[in-house]
Amino acid sequence: MMQPRIDHTKVNPEAMQTMLKLEGFISRSGLDRTLYELIKIRASQMNGCAFCLDMHTRELRAMGESEQRVHLITVWREVPFFTEKERVVLELTEALVRIGDAGVPQELYERVRRHVDEAEFVTVIMAVNAINGWNRLAIATGMVPEARVTV
Incomplete structure (x- = not known):
């Protein structure tokens, strides 16, 4: 089980600010928020980043996404619940x-x-770059999801 190693926000705040600038660019780009969360979730699944996967599945649910789509992102090829663009x-x-x-x-x-x-194509590439960076940062520093008790 992963154990927190370091708090990257405290030991290197400039690195964190650099990542946040990339997020700001993507947010201002006009990229659809749902599409961006799908990108984040699929990349996090592939990279094995529990912290990011937990964060972004919760975010997508908070945006009103159905549980069915959230659960089936990993097998998107096998289901008819995603648009052609997605x-x-x-x-x-x-x-x-x-x-x-x-x-x-x-x-x-x-x-x-x-x-x-062409512009959105580049933005999608940058979105994938961003989540790959976050995944690597979270995994390497030992970030783990918060335990949540549900009743």
């Missing part, structure tokens, strides 16, 4: 998380571009 962005997210396996194939790029313009 599906291609989730596929791009997976390709970017595993960039060393096959890069981003031209065919995937073309399918994504049917749903996003």
Whole structure:
């Protein structure tokens, strides 16, 4: 079980501010909030980041997302509950998380571009970069979700 190692916000606040600037850019970009949370959740699932997965599934639920969609993000290919745009962005997210396996194939790029313009394409890449950074920061520093008691 992961144990907290260090509080990165205290030992290196400038690093935290840098990450928050990237988040600010994405927030101001116009990227759909639900789409961004889907990106965060799928990347966090793939990267094995319990802290981020807990945070972003709670955030998506708070935004009014259905439990069904939240639970089925990991198997988005197998269910009809995601839009075409969400599906291609989730596929791009997976390709970017595993960039060393096959890069981003031209065919995937073309399918994504049917749903996003060039600027949004770059923003999606930056969104994946951001959550990959947060995942690595959380895992390496031993961040764990808060225990929540439910009745």
